[in-house]
Amino acid sequence: MKIDSEHLEILAAIVEKGGLTEGADALGKSQPSVSRSMALLEERIGLPLFEPGRRPLRPTELGASLARLGARIRAANQEASLLVRRFRQGGAGRLRVGGSPIFMDGVVSTMIAEFQCRNADVQIDQSYGYLDALATGLRNGGLDLAILPLHPSQVPADMRFVPLLSGRNVIACRASHPLTRVKAITLSDIAPYAWIAPPADSPLFRDLQRALKSIGQEDFRVNFSGGSLASIQSVLTGSDALTVLPYSVVFLSRRTVPLEALPLRIEHPDRQLGLLTVTDRQGPPALRHFAGFLETECQRLQARMDHEQQVTRRRG
Structure with a gap:
């Protein structure tokens, strides 16, 4: 025996509300149509x-x-x-994201955590790689999004790149390092x-x-x-x-x-951290939502870093 699930839903509304008219009002249906549905259900089950x-x-x-x-x-x-609506709005679904290790762990991971606090139904599968491997993953459908630093000339012809953060490298050390107490650092100081x-095949190694x-x-x-x-x-x-x-x-x-970061000027890479996607592929709705979130968060991060640089310069 097959029972129409809609008839069971109507029955539930009638029982919950205490009457045919009340149940019909709750469902936005007419009382005669609700009565017919119950008659059909009783006829179907024979009781x-x-x-x-x-x-x-x-x-x-x-x-x-x-x-x-x-x-x-x-x-x-x-x-x-609700799930369908959240999926369409980008608040649910699965994203496959790849990126360069240092940036993924040092910058993007904190943003992913914040994104998932607000969008717990979006599953993010993260992997690591550099341009060649990431571009291959995007082309064969293994990745929805790649996050990495690129120069405009490096962007593949079949892909779109949205810059997020300007490239700026620094010489880093522990906070209590002896060089942090040196006002004007020279080459002889760091020698x-x-x-x-960084890993020998990474762009950051060439930057070093x-x-x-x-x-x-x-x-x-x-x-x-x-190392990582x-x-x-x-x-x-x-x-x-x-x-x-x-x-x-x-x-x-x-x-x-x-x-x-030591106050020593070094050559910066002519690259920007950004989002790489395949031009003719739309991707899941969550991709647009996540990409927009990253753009906003990176704009805030850039503003905070610019502010600190200005404060440091004024103090100097």
């Missing part, structure tokens, strides 16, 4: 749903049991409708210290080489290399080693890790 001659209406034992099922069906339908090198060359230190000693951001931070805070990191990473890390 009465309400005790005869009782006012207000009182359901039979079977009628009450079916009404409870109807209430569960109505709740499930309401939940399904005795070893360096932490370029930055040190720009201040005249081409021959430098590396005592730790290839967490391991780099641990080595930094536990030693006198130096490294080159994006200023945004150092700026956000200071809330939990005692790091400082």
Whole structure:
């Protein structure tokens, strides 16, 4: 026997509200149509749903049991409708996001946490990679979004790049490093210290080489290399080693890790951190919602960093 689930929902409303007219009003239906639905349901099951001659209406034992099922069906339908609406608005769904490791761990992860506090029904699957691997993932549908630093000339022809943060690298060290007490740092001041090198295949490793060359230190000693951001931070805070990191990473890390950016001008990469997507692919609704959130958060972060730079310059 197949029972129309809508009839069960109508039955639930009648029992809940205590009458045909009241149930019809709650459902936005006419009383005659509700009566017909109940007559059809009784005909279908071959048993009465309400005790005869009782006012207000009182359901039979079977009628009450079916009404409870109807209430569960109505709740499930309401939940399904809410889910569809949230999915369309970008508040639910699944996103596959890849990005360069240092930025993902040092900047984007905190923004993902904030986004999911507001959008708990969006599942984010994160992976790591650099341009070639990320572009491949976008093209073959394995990724919805890539987050990485790029120069405009590096953007693939079939993709769209939305800049988020300007590129600025700094020499980073632990907060109590001896160099933090030096007012005008010179090449001879930093020469005795070893360096932490990012992974050799990362753009940041080339930035390290370029930055040190720009201040005249081409021959430098590396005592730790290839680690994650967490391991780099641990080595930094536990030693006198130096490294080159994006200023945004150092700026956000200071809330939990005692790091400082040394006041030494180095060559900055001609790149910007941004969002890379395939031009002719729309992606899930959550992608637009998440991308818009990242743009807003990065604008706020950029404003905070610019403000700190202005304050530092005035103090200097």
